[in-house]
Amino acid sequence: MNTKLALFGAALSCLVTASSAMAYNLNYCRGVPIKWGTNGVTMRASSTSFPTGYWRDGLQRTVTLVNQNPSPFYFTLVTDTGGVAVKNGENEVWGSTNSSVLQGSPAITHWQDTCYWLPIIGTVTHRDEADVVFDYNSPFQWTADELKASIWNYGGTRRQLQSTGIHEFGHALGLLHVNTEYNIMGTDFEHIWANGSTARGYLGEDASDGAVALYGPWSASYEDLGVAHWKYASADGQYSHHVKTGVYDAAGTVLPTVSVNGEAAYRVNRGQTVQVEFTYENNGKNRQTVNTGWYISDDDFIQRTDRRIAVNTGMTLVRNDVLTYRRTLTIPADLRANTNYWLGTIVDIDSVVPDNIPSNNATYIPIHIN
Numbered sequence: 001m002n003t004k005l006a007l008f009g010a011a012l013s014c015l016v017t018a019s020s021a022m023a024y025n026l027n028y029c030r031g032v033p034i035k036w037g038t039n040g041v042t043m044r045a046s047s048t049s050f051p052t053g054y055w056r057d058g059l060q061r062t063v064t065l066v067n068q069n070p071s072p073f074y075f076t077l078v079t080d081t082g083g084v085a086v087k088n089g090e091n092e093v094w095g096s097t098n099s100s101v102l103q104g105s106p107a108i109t110h111w112q113d114t115c116y117w118l119p120i121i122g123t124v125t126h127r128d129e130a131d132v133v134f135d136y137n138s139p140f141q142w143t144a145d146e147l148k149a150s151i152w153n154y155g156g157t158r159r160q161l162q163s164t165g166i167h168e169f170g171h172a173l174g175l176l177h178v179n180t181e182y183n184i185m186g187t188d189f190e191h192i193w194a195n196g197s198t199a200r201g202y203l204g205e206d207a208s209d210g211a212v213a214l215y216g217p218w219s220a221s222y223e224d225l226g227v228a229h230w231k232y233a234s235a236d237g238q239y240s241h242h243v244k245t246g247v248y249d250a251a252g253t254v255l256p257t258v259s260v261n262g263e264a265a266y267r268v269n270r271g272q273t274v275q276v277e278f279t280y281e282n283n284g285k286n287r288q289t290v291n292t293g294w295y296i297s298d299d300d301f302i303q304r305t306d307r308r309i310a311v312n313t314g315m316t317l318v319r320n321d322v323l324t325y326r327r328t329l330t331i332p333a334d335l336r337a338n339t340n341y342w343l344g345t346i347v348d349i350d351s352v353v354p355d356n357i358p359s360n361n362a363t364y365i366p367i368h369i370n
């Protein structure tokens with residue numbers, strides 16, 4: 001008996017079940033997770049939608065950010081020849097104004113899977129094709145750089161190609177939406193790492209965990225700790241909604257804010273005891289126990305040379321757990337009144353982890369001294 005059932009799906013049409021740890025969601029064929037039959041998959045970029053230079057570089061950067069994961073799975077980006085289409089036997093990436101392809105989404109991934117059952121052999125399943133399509137209708141404005149000032153939630157007007165692209169390539173890799181945890185397969189433009197003038201989307205702990213669930217851990221060393229000033233807020237349909245982490249008074253009541261460069265700056269008093277909140281992630285292979293510091297900076301770029309005001313020793317971070325953590329601190333009494341500062345944090349202050357992506361180990365929250 002050999003009945004072949006061709007499955008096809010799209011990002012809008014998946015069911016979601018999840019718990020908070022191991023929140024990632026996979027596609028299943030008769031209980032078997034659906035994945036590619038190889039760890040290296042080639043995606044073909046339209047040269048019309050992604051011409052050489054700015055847009056193609058942004059797309060390549062997107063693929064690189066997806067490939068920064070602790071599984072052996074990776075995408076390779078090449079230039080497409082011939083036409084692009086869903087279900088043409090090629091994995092392609094393009095921009096479209098076709099509403100029947102986009103289905104109302106700013107970006108969408110269409111996939112085709114094989115799923116059938118044979119006596120003795122059992123379930124046979126694999127992914128056959130994935131196509132990532134971005135909405136190129138004129139009112140929709142993307143940016144393909146990593147300048148913080150360009151993007152939503154940081155005073156800009158554009159949506160970052162990389163953050164949405166990582167979400168879509170996450171679908172292509174085999175992941176479904178998640179609405180129970182801070183993660184890229186939720187609302188991608190609220191899953192951002194930022195420090196100084198740079199902001200970028202990233203795969204993050206939960207999608208990295210999902211990649212390992214599908215493809216196993218990479219044989220090579222891959223470690224990456226990170227910290228973000230975003231956290232899980234609520235479920236918004238299939239998507240998690242995230243908000244920026246905050247600064248609270250000693251009792252845990254959120255402090256009032258003023259706007260500084262398009263971001264909320266929390267009003268604090270000199271010498272005040274506050275709770276400062278950040279989200280720490282382990283996007284790498286192995287459990288790590290590290291020291292974490294909190295800093296005061298007179299700009300939005302947090303670095304080890306800034307003034308350190310607190311340390312936690314022995315913070316343990318594991319893949320499979322996003323840690324949104326509040327630390328009680330005292331705002332130094334000698335800061336200038338009526339002045340903006342940035343409260344920062346750095347994970348692994350002693351650089352003991354062989355971190356493949358050390359740049360994401362620091363971030364900040366703006367404060368305004370009353």
Ligand SMILES: [Zn+2]
Nearest residue numbers: 011167171177
């Ligand atoms: Zn999606």
